[in-house]
Amino acid sequence: MTRHRIDRRQLLKLLPAGAAVLAAPAVAASTDRSALKARLREARGRPVLDRSALDEPIVIDRLEMLRRDGQYFVRATCTEGATGWALCNPGRMPSAFAIFPNRIAPYLVGKDARDLDTLVDDVLLYRSSYKWQGLPYWSALARTELAILDLIGQRSGLPAHALLGGKVRDSIGVYYANGDRKHSADWVVDRLKASVAESGARAVKFKLGARLRTTAASTARDLELVPKVRDAFGDEMTIYADANSSYDVPEAIRIGRLMEEYDYGFFEEPVRFDYLEETREVADALSIPIAGGEQESSLWRFEWMIANAAVQIVQPDLIYFGGLLRSMRVAAMAREAGIDIVPHISPMGLGALYMTHFACAVGNTTDFQEYKGDPDEVPYEIAGTGERFRAKDGRLTVPDAPGFGVRFDPDYLRGLEPVPT
């Protein structure tokens, strides 16, 4: 784990408002920033996939998207007949599946899976799909990448975390995230307590604001929740809160100061997620780490956020941002700047499993990763265990079986059908 703060922020706070741009330190800051940007660009250009143990080509023979009962899968098959699987998010893929057969699969079939680092860049040129960057395209590509990583793992015998550079830990702690905005502060506290009791989590997160806006009621609830959650869990609990783009800059600073008073761990997405300069203004005014990046689709904008200290925790979504390899590039940039990555992940579509492989292969992360249980309605087991993937005593342990170490029920898989086109 690395420190959240970087010194420039403290330095800027010592200067009177508006003076930074005129003061001598601005020259140093500008030079520092240029040097940092160059290092970030170098970092995000490095290949991620460790192919050192992959001696033979693994040629992708078939890529299919299949479904039943609203559940979507990607299956990757190599010319030797090995298969890799990925489960998709049933809340997203029904709206995005058509991208897969038209803009992703045709390009990747016939390619050597060991070239995955360049494939996830070059596929963007296929039918000018670089114009399609954003959640729907990246989700379809990310699920394809997961199936290909699983295929490489099945073929080579390596677990996915080894392909991502090797694990630096065997398990990760989780924070339990509550997504409610409709109920009272007391209701949220009760639910968090129940989730903590069930999962053993030693960190929690809850929602602030009204999602992209505030209301009088949401503000009253915010002011009640921030002290109340701390009072309910005591000093030992790590507590985060997520505003989902709700505030303007002054309100974000006001709520952030309250969070500082109650020793919160980070403040997620205080203002509109694409308002990068305003996010930096909030970060510059506060000492609590600002977290963000869930909706971000551009490596350049992550570079900007990191180089400008607009966030102190980067949170690419492992799926919306286009997969584990692209998210590892963000992790590499964060490491250069001395800050942590805490990826965003939705629980559906085996989110916790894919996230655990990623987080166990990343050095610069915190003690707690997002967790919302095991809500998938698909029969599977972690290979060789007969068990599903769930937190125990607040921790998720990464499987060491080939690929992602998941085995879907073969009877269930036999009922899958190709997606319509």
Added chain:
Amino acid sequence: MTRHRIDRRQLLKLLPAGAAVLAAPAVAASTDRSALKARLREARGRPVLDRSALDEPIVIDRLEMLRRDGQYFVRATCTEGATGWALCNPGRMPSAFAIFPNRIAPYLVGKDARDLDTLVDDVLLYRSSYKWQGLPYWSALARTELAILDLIGQRSGLPAHALLGGKVRDSIGVYYANGDRKHSADWVVDRLKASVAESGARAVKFKLGARLRTTAASTARDLELVPKVRDAFGDEMTIYADANSSYDVPEAIRIGRLMEEYDYGFFEEPVRFDYLEETREVADALSIPIAGGEQESSLWRFEWMIANAAVQIVQPDLIYFGGLLRSMRVAAMAREAGIDIVPHISPMGLGALYMTHFACAVGNTTDFQEYKGDPDEVPYEIAGTGERFRAKDGRLTVPDAPGFGVRFDPDYLRGLEPVPT
């Protein structure tokens, strides 16, 4: 038409490199920029749809996406039974259609079409679809908006340009855009000459670079093309060129200087489209107007580009950016800054027709709009004329019939079927 240049750029060029940030004018520039940003934000918040003549509610009763032979349509029907239609781009909608039934239609059915300005914002909250912003989501929403605007027009008897604030001209000039990168410079010149002869266009555009990169061959071709196209058409022709994100900053400046030498009208997308600060660096170094924004999905980033003079021509794609109303908000910001909007539009899916309604209702645009002919393989006529929508003597004349003034062949429409889900 407004001037392309703004004075700040010239001012910055008088200062030694790196000095601007420390010099007294920086304070004034910073204050000016804050004031401009506030004006831009006010401008983009104004409603676009002119509902002054719409006395009765127009309640959306049904929204359907229908297709045949790879052609996709949106049909909007109000409770009184009037219908509006939009044709989609057959190169895009086969990959994006699933967004429509899952994330757009269910929210809009039952709403009053006269609230279109708020509907295109609020639909983003439906199933947290704000996370989906980008070409696939916006294209599905934009085609829905076109069908709804057509519906409002059919119900009220008003042409679409009147709903967009009223036409300020009856016709627009076109520039003929050639998209080739595979053939020789001579081949491009020959094709441009043929297109100009056929369309009567008095402006042309061609491609530079190799699309998101350069090669030795593409650079040699660029250096040949820039003088050759000018020599082929003489001083009276307006000439633009589009690099599609090919260059880094130094190469963009080198090619831009060559374009200045040959009096080119604008330089489109010189560096990676999401590299906004690098785009501004290119703009600051050159006097030729920089054009960009085709891939942009965020109003905030258009605000940034305009406030920072990163571009001198804004080019939201009328479809990829989410429709005519959202693009009008960009036009309103551009007007505040004294610059022009020249929207990007693909030719397929009646692009020229929809663009002409938009451009005839916008004051701050240039004399030339993008045009690539009438390639749609769908039987239609401009209502009451028996003719298709094509440039004559280099101009496109906006229809005054209700809605977009297009009538699709009823026999053809009878063969449509709902998209699969």
